[in-house]
Amino acid sequence: MQLAPDYAPTPEPPEAIYAAYLQHLQRRQRGNSAYTQAARSFLRRWPDVTAWTAVPLGEKLSANGSTRPFITFLMVSRRLHPGYDYLVHRKLASLWHELTDSALQPDLDQFIAAATQLGFSERVSSAIGSQIIARLLIETGRPLLDLSERDLRDLLRACDDRERNTGRGAKHYRSTMHSARQILFHLGVLDSPAPPSMIASTLERRMADVPAALRPAFVAYLERKRATCVAKTVSSLATRLAHFGRYLAAVDPDIASLNSLDRRRHIEPFLTSLTSAVNSATGAPITVADRIRRVHAVGNFFAEITEWGWDDVPSRRLIFRDDLPRQQRFLPRYLPVDADRKLTVALSDSPYRLAADALLVQRACGLRIGELLDLELDCVHEIPGQGSWLKVPLGKLDSERMVPLGEEVLTLVDRITATRSPGRLMSHPRTGAPADFLFTHHGKRLSQNAVRAELNRAAAIAGLGHITPHQLRHTYATALINAGVSLQALMALLGHVSTQMSLRYAHLFDSTVRTEYERALDLAKSHIGPMPTNRPQLPLTDISSGEWKDTPLIKSRLAGGYCLRAPAQGSCPYANICENCPSFHTDSTHLGVLAAQRLDAADLAADAEKRGWIAEAERHHALVARLDMLLSRSKSA
Incomplete structure (x- = not known):
């Protein structure tokens, strides 16, 4: 059934309409005799152009290529309101060309400006404008700011009718309709934002x-x-x-x-x-x-x-x-230092700034993803004498907390404030109260799916495989434990309500365990005693006629001699293990031995580089650096 529009068009003489059409064609520098003849034929048949709306839909759609431009002119000049059934069947590909200096252009320009401010691209903004807003303006005859929720429902109902009658889907209309609702809400045209695109089942x-x-x-x-x-x-x-x-x-x-x-x-x-x-x-x-x-x-x-x-x-x-099956007790899956650094670089270089910066804030503050997306625009608090703090809203455990911030995070928040899309306050999902969220995009809150997609993209670029947002929280907590933070401070920073939750991180790197390990290692070394002498030479090569450092083998200087290994065997995992052990100590009485060992290590590094053994050369260079440090300590003692 055709709905009665909310307008009362004023009858206009056919001659005046025809003259306006000729001016329109001249302004656009197009048209020919077929165009003008088609306009005359239309006006002879329907001198009151509004009577054309009563024509059956099939006849309306059968208009030829010379008549359609005249019908489009009547619509954009607000002389004709053809009905939503015609508008959803008719492609309006040339609409933007017809809008120049038309009655609809100011309203569409205002809509596109609002859409661009909310973060929509120019192409998407134009698509929403032509597909939804232009049809609403044409049919209602009202300006943009006078549109209503009922108008959008009427257009969507016509799309559903077309889908039932022809089988042609209306998915693209529903998608752009959702975005149009959001933009109209931020323009103040609608009282509530667009409902979620997916409604939970009862x-x-x-x-x-x-x-x-x-x-x-x-x-x-x-x-x-x-x-x-x-x-x-x-x-x-x-x-x-x-x-x-x-x-x-x-x-x-x-x-x-x-x-x-x-x-x-x-x-x-x-x-x-x-x-x-x-x-x-x-x-x-x-x-x-x-x-x-x-x-x-x-x-x-x-x-x-x-x-x-x-x-x-x-x-x-x-x-x-x-x-209940036995609970598997996994340690928190934190990111190792190298992986953490690579991911940070990938996020810093991301073109998708809002989602990438959201992840950087999560890593820097140890937030759960729900807490991250619930942050509001005024979440940063300056406390005199105490610096800047982030107010973390109610999260998984229904508790708020404050997290101290550094300059890097404050810079991130400033960048987010400039990147986010502004707009009207939105209803908070927990309380229903109006809230100005920090992470907004296209007039809506940034979704968890968008954040996870950005994390997957950055992880792939960094070559790290799949990473979850919660691993960034684990990485934050692990870094604090490594820095020696107390259990009570860790609980406060992570928002834990029991010590058991925080103790999971404390078990990762227990300093007591480390101390006991080193004490046991020292005790084991003291029980080994001196290494045996006069060991038989391994028949790897005959070095009686040359210097052992010149052999084409993998070599290591040891305290009581040297080690030779065939290249196929690779480096020995125990080579120079003592010199690199944290329990290894030396003093000034061993300066001569250490200096000789350093000279040999430098020679072996040069030999390995000449033979193209890059990993072996790096091992020797690392030993040289370690010996330099030990020599420096011994001399200053």
């Missing part, structure tokens, strides 16, 4: 595969958990209970109540099935941690509805502590 739909008799209890339990858990936690519970429900539907589709669940018939086979369950996204077996979470979800479901006194509950306890 609990009833997510529990659709649960046996019908059990489904109400599953849904009611999840609804009750909304009162005490955040939406993400409820969603995770729904996923795990849905797995259990699908299993019950497969093994006992006629089950009538939770009371009829049996440990041997239902629960134990379910626990066994988890060992072969696979991740639906990757096809890989689920992790032990995921198995534990699934068992916990089912066990807590039974325990809580029993505690709440629900009518339909299992007749006895079904899940026990021993049903």
Whole structure:
């Protein structure tokens, strides 16, 4: 059904319309006799051009190539409002050429300027303008700032009708419509931003595969958990209970109540099935941690509805502590120093500045990704006498904290402030209160997917493979531990609420363990005693006629002699191990031995370079540097 537009067009004589069309063609330096003849024929048939809107859609679309330019002129001059059905079927490829000095041009220029300010490229801004805004302006007859939510719904409804009638998809219209809503919101035209492009399924739909008799209890339990858990936690519970429900539907589709669940018939086979369950996204077996979470979800479901006194509950306890598989205890997966440095360089050189700078801030402050994206524009606080601090918002554990900042992070924040897209305040996902987020792009909050995609791109350039954002937090914590930060300070900086959470990092590089290792190593060396003398010569080569340093072998000077190895054997991993050991000590009485060893090491480095043994030459150069340091210490002692 054609909707009545919100305008009252003023009748205009055909002669005046024809004269305006001739001026339009002259201004554009185009047109011919076929164009003018087609315009005359149109005006003879429809002297009141608004009557053309009542023509059936098929006849409208059948207009020939000479008539369509005249129809386009009538639309951009706001003389004709053809209906959304015609507008979504008609391609308006030449629209921008027709807009010069038209009634629509100021509104479209204002829209494109706002879109560009929000970070949209010129090409994308023009596409949204022609595909959505131009059609709205043509059909409504109103200026840009007077558009409404209803106008967008009417256009989208026409797109859906076209999809049903012709099978031609409307995906491109929906995509540009979402962006148009966001831009109109920041222009103040709409009262609320565009809704998420993906709407979460209802609990009833997510529990659709649960046996019908059990489904109400599953849904009611999840609804009750909304009162005490955040939406993400409820969603995770729904996923795990849905797995259990699908299993019950497969093994006992006629089950009538939770009371009829049996440990041997239902629960134990379910626990066994988890060992072969696979991740639906990757096809890989689920992790032990995921198995534990699934068992916990089912066990807590039974325990809580029993505690709440629900009518339909299992007749006895079904899940026990021993049903949980042994927890795998991994150390935090931090990035080694070299990998951390390479990733930082790749992020610093990234063309995608907002997401790259977000990751650099996460690495510099140890934030969780949710905390990072929840940062607001006023997150940096200057404390007199205490420097700059970052206010980290409520995160995973519902606690705020303050993290000290250095000059590099302040520079990052300044760059982010210049890169982000400005606009109206948006509703905070936790509180619903208006918030001015730090990381905004295209008028929306920067998404986790965008941050992860940038991290994957930078990691690939740095040659590091897959890295997760949380590894940057682990790397931050590990660097603090290496620097000797106390456990209490680490807890405060990471926002941990228990010492056990922070102790995971303390176990990585325990100074007590290191001290005990070195003490045991010293003790072991004292038990070895002097090395045997007069050892038989290895028959690698005959050196009786020449200097051992000139042999075509891999060579090392040792305290009591020297070592010769065939090139095929490679360098000995124990060569010069003592000189490089932190427990190795020397004094001025050994200066002569060390100086002689340094001369030999320099000669061996030159020999290795001449033979093209680069790694061997580097080993000798490293030894020379180590000996220089030992000699310097011994002389100053």
